[in-house]
Structure formats: structure tokens, C-alpha cells
Amino acid sequence: MRQYSCITIVAVIIILVMQVLYIQSLYHNYKDSVASDIEDSLYVAMDREYHWRMRIARNKEPEKQHVMRYKLRSDMTPEEIDSIQRIDKDSIVMDMAIARNLGKTVSDMVAQIRQDIALEKGYPIRLHVLDSIFSGMTAKKIPYLISVLDKEKNVKASCGTLAEHAGYVYPLFPIGTKGLQYIRLEIQIPVWRFIMNHVMVTAVSLLLMIMALGCVLYQLLVIRRKDILLRAREQTINGTIHDLKTPLSSIVAVLGWVKSGEPDSAKRKAVEIGQTEIRRMVYNIESLLITVRKDHSELILKKEPVDMSALVLAVKRNMDILYAEKPHDVKIADLLPEGFRICADRIYMENVVRNLVENSLKYSDDGVQITVTLSTDGDNFRLSVKDTGWGIAPQYHKKIFRQFFQVPRGEKRIRRGYGIGLAQCKYIIERHQGTIGVDSTEAAGSEFWFTLPMGK
Numbered sequence: 001m002r003q004y005s006c007i008t009i010v011a012v013i014i015i016l017v018m019q020v021l022y023i024q025s026l027y028h029n030y031k032d033s034v035a036s037d038i039e040d041s042l043y044v045a046m047d048r049e050y051h052w053r054m055r056i057a058r059n060k061e062p063e064k065q066h067v068m069r070y071k072l073r074s075d076m077t078p079e080e081i082d083s084i085q086r087i088d089k090d091s092i093v094m095d096m097a098i099a100r101n102l103g104k105t106v107s108d109m110v111a112q113i114r115q116d117i118a119l120e121k122g123y124p125i126r127l128h129v130l131d132s133i134f135s136g137m138t139a140k141k142i143p144y145l146i147s148v149l150d151k152e153k154n155v156k157a158s159c160g161t162l163a164e165h166a167g168y169v170y171p172l173f174p175i176g177t178k179g180l181q182y183i184r185l186e187i188q189i190p191v192w193r194f195i196m197n198h199v200m201v202t203a204v205s206l207l208l209m210i211m212a213l214g215c216v217l218y219q220l221l222v223i224r225r226k227d228i229l230l231r232a233r234e235q236t237i238n239g240t241i242h243d244l245k246t247p248l249s250s251i252v253a254v255l256g257w258v259k260s261g262e263p264d265s266a267k268r269k270a271v272e273i274g275q276t277e278i279r280r281m282v283y284n285i286e287s288l289l290i291t292v293r294k295d296h297s298e299l300i301l302k303k304e305p306v307d308m309s310a311l312v313l314a315v316k317r318n319m320d321i322l323y324a325e326k327p328h329d330v331k332i333a334d335l336l337p338e339g340f341r342i343c344a345d346r347i348y349m350e351n352v353v354r355n356l357v358e359n360s361l362k363y364s365d366d367g368v369q370i371t372v373t374l375s376t377d378g379d380n381f382r383l384s385v386k387d388t389g390w391g392i393a394p395q396y397h398k399k400i401f402r403q404f405f406q407v408p409r410g411e412k413r414i415r416r417g418y419g420i421g422l423a424q425c426k427y428i429i430e431r432h433q434g435t436i437g438v439d440s441t442e443a444a445g446s447e448f449w450f451t452l453p454m455g456k
Contacts, residue, residue, distance in 0.1 A: 045134040115176035305341035364389030384449035
């Protein structure tokens with residue numbers, strides 16, 4: 001449940017961050033759009049202010065006609081560039097003009113040359129006129145500050161509705177090409193104007209975010225409720241399964257008493273088969289309980305010296321009885337030194353060996369050959385179960401040790417297990433600080449093995 005809560009919190013944080021980034025992107029786009037519109041308005045206002053000055057100039061003297069030529073710098077030869085810079089003072093190199101922020105088009109260059117003419121005639125820019133024209137054009141009513149700077153870029157005069165140096169500052173706008181005067185424009189774009197202009201988009205975006213968060217939180221609550229219900233059911237089922245072991249163990253003991261006093265060999269054999277089947281049921285119950293403990297608590301081991309040779313022999317006898325109707329041959333290759341013992345939990349070790357041998361019998365055809373080898377490898381005890389059964393494809397080697405995973409088989413090979421045996425074996429071996437693995441090829445048999453440290 002804690003894992004689901006962490007995932008939900010991460011999802012909520014991601015949604016919030018994405019929402020903030022989206023609104024921030026909208027705000028930056030809005031600012032760029034407003035700044036571009038204001039800049040265009042200033043250019044138009046400067047042009048209209050120039051024509052206002054020129055009307056005054058025409059009343060005093062006729063305006064001279066100027067012939068202007070333009071050519072891209074990339075199309076000029078070095079000699080042309082040099083001659084223009086040294087001789088023709090009324091010519092402008094476009095690339096250099098753009099770099100100096102004199103304008104972006106030929107029309108802008110023409111306007112700048114006209115500004116030079118006006119300044120030479122003694123008609124400097126009139127800030128109050130420019131301010132009047134500009135304020136009438138800014139329909140957005142953005143707070144602004146317009147300043148006139150001299151050639152040293154010192155402020156000579158300012159006007160507008162914005163406190164000085166408190167907003168977005170544009171690059172300087174040169175007046176003419178000589179660098180005698182500059183216009184500096186500062187504006188402020190309040191956040192509340194952005195919200196007002198994007199109120200619908202912002203509201204819908206926030207609504208969607210709230211709905212998404214609500215859905216995530218609702219799912220978390222549903223998962224939590226179902227988790228509590230499943231845990232309660234699981235505890236009830238586990239308790240019931242655990243309680244089944246006691247009467248079954250009693251039945252095994254009673255059958256053992258009946259078998260010991262039965263003179264008829266046929267009846268004694270039947271009792272022995274029943275006793276083996278009940279033991280098998282007890283093992284299955286233990287497997288289920290081990291699987292449950294893996295998810296909630298560690299397996300408690302009762303380690304003691306275990307004679308693995310005798311244990312494997314007992315498992316072989318039980319399997320021979322249980323699978324008496326299936327032709328098979330189980331061989332034991334005991335390579336252990338005489339009197340060898342391994343420190344382990346005897347019941348769990350028997351469970352592991354039983355699972356491995358029974359898997360070889362279940363997932364094979366009639367006549368399967370099984371070899372159980374016991375040996376030592378350095379400081380480790382090693383047990384392997386090799387068979388001539390169906391085998392397992394390489395892509396399933398890691399998956400078979402997961403809970404409830406079963407290797408896909410053909411239609412003729414019906415699944416005969418529940419996918420918990422090997423997961424249980426892996427858990428038991430790892431709790432003994434050992435390792436377990438498989439070497440197998442499809443249609444060529446399998447070899448399951450595990451090792452245990454002899455010093456622990």
C-alpha cells in the first residue's frame with residue numbers, strides 16, 4: 001500500500017509541475033506577443049512624430065530630394081564596401097545597419113536617413129509629441145516609460161506611466177544613423193492582465209488538473225479499501241489452511257498405526273499409499289504458507305545437522321509410491337563423504353528436494369530418467385536433479401522462479417501445477433544463504449540445482 005501511495009504522490013507532483021510549466025509557457029508567449037506589438041507601435045509613433053516635425057520644417061524651407069541606393073553586403077565586392085565607407089556618406093550597408101539596430105528593412109533605413117536630415121536641420125525629436133502619439137496607440141494600456149538619450153547614452157528626458165527601471169527594457173532605438181540620439185522604452189506586463197486575457201484557458205486547465213488529481217486520489221482510496229479487504233480475507237484463508245495441518249497430521253499418525261498392525265500386505269500397501277497422499281497434501285499446505293510468509297514476514301528456520309543422503313532416499317520412496325502408475329526411474333548419485341551432514345532446516349530441505357523431483361516427474365513423458373546427485377563443491381554442498389523431460393526454453397529460465405508463473409506448454413501438455421513450487425524453493429534456499437538455478441533446453445531435459453554453504 002505504501003508503494004501505491006508513493007506512486008500516487010509522484011503522479012500528483014508530475015501533474016502539478018506539468019501544469020505550472022504549461023501556464024508559464026503561456027505567460028512567456030503572451031509577454032513576447034505584447035512586447036512585439038508595443039515595439040511595432042513605437043516604430044509607427046516615431047514615424048508619425050517625424051512627419052509632425054517635417055511639417056514644421058517645410059514651412060521654413062523646401063525639402064531637398066535625396067537619391068538613395070541599396071545593395072546587400074553579401075553582393076558587394078571588398079572595393080565597393082571600402083569606397084562606400086570612405087566616399088558616400090549617404091549610403092548605408094544593410095548588414096551593418098541591422099547589427100546596429102538601425103532597422104530591419106529598407107523602409108527602416110530610409111526613415112533613419114530622414115531622421116538624420118531632420119536633426120541636421122535642427123529639428124530634434126519631440127518627446128512630448130512622441131509620448132502623446134504612442135499612448136494613443138497602445139490599446140492594451142500597458143504601463144510604459146519612454147526616455148531620450150544623447151550620444152553618450154545619458155538620459156535627457158523621460159515621460160510615461162511607469163516608474164523608472166521597473167519593467168521590461170527594450171534595446172535602444174537609434175534616432176538616425178549618426179548615433180546622436182536614442183530612444184529607450186520600458187514596459188511592464190502585469191500578471192493579472194495575462195490571467196484576464198487567458199481566463200478561459202487557465203480555468204479549463206486548472207479544472208482538468210483538479211479532475212485528474214481527484215481521479216488519482218479516488219483510485220488510491222479504492223485500492224486502499226480493497227487492500228484492507230484482501231488482507232482480511234487472506235488472514236482468514238491462511239488461518240483456515242494452517243488449521244488443516246493438525247487433523248491431517250493426526251490422520252497420518254493413525255494410518256501409520258493401522259499399517260503397522262495390518263497383516264495383509266495388499267491392505268498395508270493401500271494404507272501406505274493413502275498415507276503418502278495425505279503427506280503430499282500437508283506439503284502443499286506448507287508450500288502455500290511459505291509463499292504467504294514471503295510477502296509479509298521472514299521464514300523462521302530451525303537449523304540442525306541434516307543427513308541429505310537419507311532425506312533424498314526418503315523423498316525417492318515417497319515419489320515411487322505416489323507415481324507408481326507412471327513408468328519412471330529415479331537414481332541417486334551420492335558423492336558425499338561418509339557421515340556428511342549439512343546445517344539446515346530438515347523440513348524445508350525435504351520440501352525443496354520433493355518439489356524438484358516431483359517437477360521432473362510431472363513435466364515429462366512416461367519412462368523419464370531422473371538422477372539426483374549429491375556432492376560438495378569447495379565450501380558448498382551441491383544437489384542437482386537432472387531429468388530427460390520436456391525441458392524449458394531459455395527465455396523462461398529466470399521467470400520460472402517467480403510466483404504463479406508457469407511455462408507455456410502445448411495443448412497436449414496440460415499444466416499440472418500452480419506456479420508456487422519453484423518460487424517456494426528459491427525463497428527457502430535464499431533464506432539458507434544459498435543459490436538455486438536451472439540448466440535446460442526445450443525437448444532435451446532439465447537440470448535444477450542448488451548450493452548451500454557448509455560453514456553456516
